[in-house]
Amino acid sequence: MRRTPEPQDAGGTVAHARPAALDAHWRAANYLAVGQIYLMSNPLLTEPLRPEHIKPRLLGHWGTSPGLNLVHTHLNRVIIERGLDALCVWGPGHGGPAVLANSWLEGSYTQTYPDVTRDAQGMAKLFRQFSFPGGVPSHVAPETPGSIHEGGELGYSLAHAYGAAFDNPDLLVACVIGDGEAETGPLAASWHSTKFLDPVHDGAVLPILHLNGYKIANPTVLARIPEAELDALLKGYGHEPLHVTGDDPRKIHHTMAKAMDQALDRIAAIQQTARTGGARGRARWPVIVLRTPKGWTGPATVDGMPVEGTWRSHQVPLAGVRENPEHLAQLEGWLRSYRPQELFDAHGRPSPEVLDCVPEGHRRLGANPHTNGGLLTRQLPAVPLERFAVPVDKPGTTLHEPTRVLGALLARIMADTAGRRDFRVVGPDETASNRLGALFEVTGKAWQAGIVGTDEHLAGDGRVMEVLSEHLCQGWLEGYTLTGRHGLFSSYEAFVHIVDSMVNQHIKWLKTARSLPWRAPVPSLNYLLTSHVWRQDNNGFSHQDPGFVDHVLNKSPDVVRVYLPPDANTLLSVAEHVLHSRDYVNVVVAGKQPCFDWLSLDEARVHCARGAGVWEWAGTDDGTHDPDVVLACAGDVPTQEVLAAAGLLRHHLPELAVRVVNVVDMTRLLPHQEHPHGMADFEYDALFTPDRPVIFAYHGYPWLVHRLAYRRTGHPHLHVRGYKEAGTTTTPFDMVVRNDLDRYRLVMDVVDRVPGLAVRAAQVRQTMADARARHHSWIRAHGTDLPEIADWTWTG
């Protein structure tokens, strides 16, 4: 963060010198916020307010708006005064009217949406469009200039702020945290981000905890504990609190300016010390506690009930304005209390005094390029996959741990971005467990807390982020990618559900952002889901859930991509693709346990580009006619079982024409009208046939495949095996047996479904059933898999 010389003096002087201008800006923003909630026309109150000026549906959140306006006004001041490169994450993002008001005042709104001009006509549009059909959302959203944070669901503002600050050493990220949001788990955990932010290579986060005392209908916890207890809490999080408390508009600007200056001086001092090598121990970063009334400057009472300073001001304080003349008069008085005639000229343009504190160009909070991060994105360096691929002379005879192979590729990318610092890998304490340990040869794990002699790989400037909170991993990476940088989140498959709701919001963000021409595409958010459902030998049932794929596939097909590479080289190919993509949420499911290598790198590239294809070498289908049966598979364990089943069929029923199809990209199964990757019907029929039995071994819940393929001609012949919640702590093969996904069961399925088989087939079926019985008795006795399973290799 850059600053002008002698900031203490400058800060002090200016804060004292211009309170009237700051107040004018704040009043203007408040006026515009109220206008958006209520007015259809007559924006400047040039005539007395009448019912027809009022919107037919009153929607919006007033309560938090005056506080947000105050923060924005004072951020404006310090940005100019200190030449800051700053953005702000607005946690109480339902205060959309406030952030929109400020963007309009500073001109970034008109720059983004030229039809909403900075004059009376534009003001009328600004008011009318707010929370109006076809207009703009009532919350801070992708449509809002200067935002990287959707204001709907609460809990993620501070994690987003940290994500934006990482590897942006010259950036200040202010973050307003509502006291409602502060009760959520993700926010409560986010405070500990202080142990992961490097004052040398990262920017600064300035949290502003806004205690206006109430959420929708209740007081908030943090506003109702004694101040000493709150201070203890914030110090316990690693912060130094600065308090701004007030309900007198005449005094607040002074207190607020002083606290801002103290906070920024402290930040500058921390950074200077750290960057000149003088730092001893972890920094205690400032936090501002801003305690002002909810709905401040709004109606004190309505219909005899207290409103200002209570939860009743949360949304629309005066609800009956169109019908109730008293409410209408109260609204007019409220609007005029801001003295709009002093704030806007006759054409509705903000007065010079109002604009006195407003920065210019990219310094405006609504126009900082970091908030439209795709503008700053650099393509990741190209890395030759050949260096990392495993040699495959013959399929199914060698084993590799796919994620370990991927780890080497990630390490190379990490090394190649060492100077640029625009790539991070996050995960909940599982990077090594997920066999991505090669990363630690080129970077450390970010860590600012204490270090002891036996620790390994901890480093202040590390770019692997490990914390036992999926919420933090997700929030940090969202903030990091929305500000234009690259990353990967590696997680145990089952526990990624912890962030289901966060990923919902991120997908919604990307979907909307893609429709806005002014938003540049940002790097995709990439998941590596490993330690998956089939290999929880140690952890069992609680760690078995492959449903994240189902969850994301409910979301916008424009954004969502799902890949199940069956081996090491296909994982490399998929990883290369997703890391270079933009504006997607990519879910990659891959195992960390030794897994057969099926395809060479060249074959893997072709196969992954197709997304699904026939493995001719694995089947007995001569390609001239449709086969008798299709064995399809998606995922590493199902692929192994299907290949083993194909081997058994080749041995026991050699006359049967078996086609083996492997699916890497699950969305290929969707109709092409439903997803950009979907196959046309002719492609699907060519691959799966329109009328032959298809036995599909799928990694996750079997009905997902039906949900994707139900419109296909051949759907009545589709029979899917997958995980059906039959889990426990057991061996790998016992898991597939319990879920009827094992090779023997698949062969039995073939016998059951292919018509007109030789009489001998019944005998083959019995042989398979016997093998399953042998498995059951063996495992009870030995606790391990049958030797013929453990030693199996492909011999086709």
Next chain:
Amino acid sequence: MRRTPEPQDAGGTVAHARPAALDAHWRAANYLAVGQIYLMSNPLLTEPLRPEHIKPRLLGHWGTSPGLNLVHTHLNRVIIERGLDALCVWGPGHGGPAVLANSWLEGSYTQTYPDVTRDAQGMAKLFRQFSFPGGVPSHVAPETPGSIHEGGELGYSLAHAYGAAFDNPDLLVACVIGDGEAETGPLAASWHSTKFLDPVHDGAVLPILHLNGYKIANPTVLARIPEAELDALLKGYGHEPLHVTGDDPRKIHHTMAKAMDQALDRIAAIQQTARTGGARGRARWPVIVLRTPKGWTGPATVDGMPVEGTWRSHQVPLAGVRENPEHLAQLEGWLRSYRPQELFDAHGRPSPEVLDCVPEGHRRLGANPHTNGGLLTRQLPAVPLERFAVPVDKPGTTLHEPTRVLGALLARIMADTAGRRDFRVVGPDETASNRLGALFEVTGKAWQAGIVGTDEHLAGDGRVMEVLSEHLCQGWLEGYTLTGRHGLFSSYEAFVHIVDSMVNQHIKWLKTARSLPWRAPVPSLNYLLTSHVWRQDNNGFSHQDPGFVDHVLNKSPDVVRVYLPPDANTLLSVAEHVLHSRDYVNVVVAGKQPCFDWLSLDEARVHCARGAGVWEWAGTDDGTHDPDVVLACAGDVPTQEVLAAAGLLRHHLPELAVRVVNVVDMTRLLPHQEHPHGMADFEYDALFTPDRPVIFAYHGYPWLVHRLAYRRTGHPHLHVRGYKEAGTTTTPFDMVVRNDLDRYRLVMDVVDRVPGLAVRAAQVRQTMADARARHHSWIRAHGTDLPEIADWTWTG
């Protein structure tokens, strides 16, 4: 919580008097934990350890076990000494070997599983079954006596502990929190439960924060901040910390006993003051910070690397025991270091000294009836629904807010359980917003923090729980129901995804618990999802997600139930059913906005009992033949649109035989082999026909209906409309138009799909398309729905 007289003296004396016995118990538990991880046979080391005594697969978590054993030993002591009724939630539940060891020592294991006797033979079984195929999980799980908390996913221990303590004034709930778990968001938020626990009517929670310093591969945040900072944090959470730090087994029992006594004295004093009316302000409850080495008493180094006191002891410290004679010798030395010959007699029975601190009967932590809560469950009082039902003379002509009608029923149940205190309603600050405000006429909102004059309905003893954390709501209610009490979680539909992963674990728990004959059924966990996807007029896209139903339907059909009552009376009927049910997760989706009343209470009861049925009065089908088309619906808004479409068809195409089917219970659509509520094919065909077009208007993602019904004969004729992520801030009718679920589109679907319609049908289709166009232009101009939509009522 009951206590003996003069506890200070008694505690002091006993702690000093019996350290040797406490140590013997601790050593025995440690021995048994190691034995479970490693031994197949030779449990008492009666012969020198040989490779064949070792398990073929070494699975389990040693690192946390000695700490858990220490806590268990000392809880045993105070239970006896103070006559406590206590349970313990084991947050580091992957330390399954420790909890199992203690249960076996105290005899509760043998009581639960008589074949695992408390002798050498039983010890061998205990060892062998651990993390062995067909055996027991490596984590604390439903199979573990005395547990209400699965030890797999981390983050929920403290919320579970509070849930167990609410309304159990005589209960002490100890809760061990691992320092890994403490990094999660849900746990971080749970500390603030101190503002919701009533010292008069609730029991006590004693958190024991176990800082063993490491998670899987990293140090933990809380173990690496200065002690003063940690103390500030805990004080900021509202606690008084007591520290127990040590690595010398000879000294630890004294320090631990002293801290336990201090904590329990403090708890007793808080309760006594509060219960005798002497309390002033919120209590500062004690928390014990236990700092001991990870993997304590295990191998100090292995292969030259430090293990004890580092992350390397997390799982299996000696990995090569079967192959590596040095490891084998080290293991034998480790096991013998506990001096098993002093701890067990020749028959493998624990010595009297080991058992000296062990309580008896229901006082044992593995046998406390609260941990098998169904044993204590009382049926909720029966409430006559007639008092709350809305009168329905003619369907579709009157409007009620369904959740407000439900609120009156819930208030009555709340009133009727005022003395018993075994019913709670939880929600994230939305009880009033969700129109359940009638509850506040009979109880308050639990609140122990500051109160000011303008507050409403806050009360120390309130049984509505509001906190802006879905994680806390879920965790509290899980703890409350697993200890045998009743409750309801009301949530905005979209944001219940925040607890996706928690509900996964709870469903897994219930599924397993149902298979254990000794676990008594507990009250179901009931969700009311309201403020749903179709009525986010104010909040828009970020608040629109109906996918929770999809999420839970991936889970065990034995446990999961999903209901979409279409009006007020059906909601009452469904609510009565779910509140009296056991061992389910019930998801009820219902609107809070005014909604047409379709069925009288009697009709509603019949309809809900069937789960799906024909609404004869709404169709034009004479019932003698299959109709020309079936209009099906599930959910309040789709039902309204289908009824409106049926009305339009009756008017425009009166000759068409239309059948209207409403589905309340979504699992009725599944085959009966797949779900206990599933219809047999003949039932499904009778309702939906095997071959007529079915236009199905569904509340959520349309493909869910296909996933449920894809096996049905009529599936090729099934056409589903639903929410497809086309959302924004707009009017109710615009939402259904955007998603093609509106009445006009449904009529167009009928025209498109029913073969052989009159030529006039094309004209009807055009009329519908014109109506949609009229909607689009009207809403752009007025921002409200067309008058004919706003004023529509059923006129059939």
